[in-house]
Amino acid sequence: MALKNLQLFRPVNPGSMLYHRPATPMRAPPTALSRTISRSAETLVGSAKAAKDIKRKARSTEHPGPLVKGSSSIGLPALVAGDRGAAHTVRDDESLRSRSRNGSTEHPGPLVKGSSSTALPALVEADRAAHTARDDESLRSRSRNDSGSSRAGSLDRSTRGSSSQLSDEDNINVVVRVRPLNNKERGLGGREALQFPGKGQVVCDAGPGQKPKVFSYNVVFEPAATQEDIVEYSGIKRLLEMAVEGFSCTAFCYGQTGSGKTHTLTGPPGLVEKGTSPHAPEHGLVVRSFVHLFRLIRDRPDSHFILKASFLEIYNEKVIDLLNPGSARKPLQVRWSKESRSFYVENLFTVDCEELDDLFAVLEEGMRNRAVGAHAMNANSSRSHTLLCVRVRRDLRADGSVTCSTHGKINFVDLAGSEMTKKTQSSGKTLEEANNINRSLMVLGYCIAQLSDGKKRGHIPYRDSKLTKLLADSLAGNGVTLMIACIAPTKANLSETINTLRYASRAKKIKTKPIVKMDARDALILSLKREVEALQAENQHLRTALHVQTDYSIDAYNNRRPLPQIEPSKLLQLPPAELVDLVQIHMDENTALRRENTELFSIRDQMLRDHELVSRENERLLKKLEDVNSVCVRSPIIPARPTYSETAQSEKDQPNIWTNPEVTSANTSSRSGGS
Numbered sequence: 001m002a003l004k005n006l007q008l009f010r011p012v013n014p015g016s017m018l019y020h021r022p023a024t025p026m027r028a029p030p031t032a033l034s035r036t037i038s039r040s041a042e043t044l045v046g047s048a049k050a051a052k053d054i055k056r057k058a059r060s061t062e063h064p065g066p067l068v069k070g071s072s073s074i075g076l077p078a079l080v081a082g083d084r085g086a087a088h089t090v091r092d093d094e095s096l097r098s099r100s101r102n103g104s105t106e107h108p109g110p111l112v113k114g115s116s117s118t119a120l121p122a123l124v125e126a127d128r129a130a131h132t133a134r135d136d137e138s139l140r141s142r143s144r145n146d147s148g149s150s151r152a153g154s155l156d157r158s159t160r161g162s163s164s165q166l167s168d169e170d171n172i173n174v175v176v177r178v179r180p181l182n183n184k185e186r187g188l189g190g191r192e193a194l195q196f197p198g199k200g201q202v203v204c205d206a207g208p209g210q211k212p213k214v215f216s217y218n219v220v221f222e223p224a225a226t227q228e229d230i231v232e233y234s235g236i237k238r239l240l241e242m243a244v245e246g247f248s249c250t251a252f253c254y255g256q257t258g259s260g261k262t263h264t265l266t267g268p269p270g271l272v273e274k275g276t277s278p279h280a281p282e283h284g285l286v287v288r289s290f291v292h293l294f295r296l297i298r299d300r301p302d303s304h305f306i307l308k309a310s311f312l313e314i315y316n317e318k319v320i321d322l323l324n325p326g327s328a329r330k331p332l333q334v335r336w337s338k339e340s341r342s343f344y345v346e347n348l349f350t351v352d353c354e355e356l357d358d359l360f361a362v363l364e365e366g367m368r369n370r371a372v373g374a375h376a377m378n379a380n381s382s383r384s385h386t387l388l389c390v391r392v393r394r395d396l397r398a399d400g401s402v403t404c405s406t407h408g409k410i411n412f413v414d415l416a417g418s419e420m421t422k423k424t425q426s427s428g429k430t431l432e433e434a435n436n437i438n439r440s441l442m443v444l445g446y447c448i449a450q451l452s453d454g455k456k457r458g459h460i461p462y463r464d465s466k467l468t469k470l471l472a473d474s475l476a477g478n479g480v481t482l483m484i485a486c487i488a489p490t491k492a493n494l495s496e497t498i499n500t501l502r503y504a505s506r507a508k509k510i511k512t513k514p515i516v517k518m519d520a521r522d523a524l525i526l527s528l529k530r531e532v533e534a535l536q537a538e539n540q541h542l543r544t545a546l547h548v549q550t551d552y553s554i555d556a557y558n559n560r561r562p563l564p565q566i567e568p569s570k571l572l573q574l575p576p577a578e579l580v581d582l583v584q585i586h587m588d589e590n591t592a593l594r595r596e597n598t599e600l601f602s603i604r605d606q607m608l609r610d611h612e613l614v615s616r617e618n619e620r621l622l623k624k625l626e627d628v629n630s631v632c633v634r635s636p637i638i639p640a641r642p643t644y645s646e647t648a649q650s651e652k653d654q655p656n657i658w659t660n661p662e663v664t665s666a667n668t669s670s671r672s673g674g675s
């Protein structure tokens with residue numbers, strides 16, 4: 001039936017790159033994830049100083065809401081269950097004293113409306129100018145060094161995986177960054193063991209007599225690559241755009257200790273903690289992403305955005321809230337949500353971020369509180385895995401008069417480095433940390449191996465570590481993921497480098513199924529509205545085709561309740577009772593349209609049957625006619641009638657089949673002869 005093929009849930013923005021997968025919400029229906037739980041009213045408490053420094057702080061249970069199975073199966077109670085919050089407590093202020101760097105003014109209310117934020121445009125403009133200047137300079141320096149390649153000495157891209165379009169499934173995007181030799185390695189005369197022949201390849205020189213190992217990735221950043229190159233060419237911008245559109249996105253760095261993971265994400269040690277200007281060129285992916293995120297928000301004045309950030313670390317298998325560690329660093333629990341079928345951290349602190357400065361404050365605070373230690377291979381080694389999450393709620397006018405909310409997020413994950421304890425000379429506390437780090441990375445590696453083995457995909461041991469529990473959705477769920485594999489260039493690190501490259505190659509094979517997360521209520525109204533429109537279009541088409549408008553339309557169609565026209569801005573404020581009524585009206589409309597279309601289909605079927613009968617009758621009559629004709633051929637009086645098919649061919653030449661052709665031609669020739 002045509003109805004089955006109708007695309008009832010059309011893309012919100014057909015021009016957007018995200019919507020090459022328009023059927024997604026039907027296949028994996030909208031979920032009621034990411035309830036925004038922190039209440040701004042509750043959070044605006046604390047000392048005047050803290051209130052000035054950081055706008056809203058709240059402890060929240062980031063318990064995802066009920067998973068909606070499909071628009072047709074959503075019960076109304078699920079719709080109004082909406083914003084279920086839990087455990088809202090107010091956080092004491094002193095531990096999270098943010099430094100307002102640009103003296104930005106207080107901004108009332110939790111909404112950041114497109115370009116209306118006062119502090120944002122200045123920052124973004126400044127960044128844009130700085131960015132352009134840096135870009136020019138970097139291009140100039142590149143062309144000075146250029147040896148023919150467009151990204152000489154810094155970047156090497158393969159053509160594969162460069163598409164910005166989403167298919168039904170999306171592979172994890174894997175890029176590799178090679179750090180330059182450090183002073184210690186240079187002093188020891190460390191030799192580089194890697195070559196970059198192009199097309200996203202890394203060749204590891206395995207030593208004399210051994211075959212070099214070749215690995216291929218989407219992009220390889222050679223040692224000369226700048227922080228800016230990483231943002232421009234790693235695909236992070238695409239992830240940020242997707243987070244704004246409602247997808248769950250993750251960027252994570254993986255690699256041995258000292259390979260440059262933290263440097264890639266947040267720059268050299270101490271840069272963020274010192275409160276360096278966000279436009280400093282050493283800043284890493286995270287700060288640059290924040291700036292880009294606000295630029296994206298500013299470019300969408302049709303939408304309202306609410307950003308919330310949280311920052312945690314997994315230290316010795318314990319989850320610590322980096323925004324509110326407390327003196328005892330009490331661990332938080334990782335729980336399983338049956339409804340959303342994903343893991344979440346209970347009581348994790350989230351901070352509303354109206355301005356770029358708020359996000360910096362979150363990063364700064366978290367970086368200051370995370371566990372760092374020294375060992376033989378890195379004086380500033382991360383002793384924990386950190387996960388910084390920015391949730392992006394977007395309220396937009398999706399389809400004519402309907403407003404809907406999407407809930408995207410971007411996670412930045414700095415994994416602690418794998419360690420060979422002999423090389424790092426770890427002992428005591430550092431050794432315990434190293435063992436925990438290696439164990440959780442081993443579980444991650446095992447999950448990646450299982451996930452990448454498309455054929456034999458069996459049990460994935462996510463539950464074996466906190467890290468894999470929290471990354472489960474990014475690795476194989478409904479998210480979009482970027483993996484940055486960090487490696488050191490020297491021969492001394494070759495075995496770890498090859499391990500990392502193997503990990504990265506496996507990860508490249510993993511596919512996720514990205515979906516946009518929406519509020520169940522909005523999604524239901526939107527889908528019902530679209531369904532009504534689709535059914536109306538089909539209805540109209542059938543009416544036109546069957547010429548039944550006149551007598552059919554009056555009774556059934558016009559007697560129905562008219563659909564109310566609700567202002568999009570008012571939809572969100574509708575009381576539950578009216579909302580239920582609105583949904584009911586749309587459901588009634590759908591039912592009526594379906595009934596009507598079924599009737600139209602049955603009329604059409606009846607007409608097809610009639611047509612079939614008439615055709616058969618015609619054929620029977622023609623056959624009879626041909627029989628009569630063949631009898632006539634034998635008759636000396638009546639000339640033969642051509643067969644039906646011949647008639648069709650020669651109808652032009654012989655319009656009157658009952659005319660004796662011989663007689664006609666004789667008459668014609670005598671007439672022409674006479675003339």
Ligand SMILES: Nc1ncnc2c1ncn2[C@@H]1O[C@H](COP(=O)(O)OP(=O)(O)OP(=O)(O)O)[C@@H](O)[C@H]1O
Nearest residue numbers: 179257258259260261262263268378381382416417
């Ligand atoms: N691309 C780079 N350019 C310049 N310096 C770098 C680069 N990558 C790393 N470094 C420097 O190397 C040192 C180690 O880097 P970093 O701490 O980021 O490693 P890591 O992989 O995070 O290590 P760990 O796993 O132990 O935390 C730092 O001083 C960092 O600034």
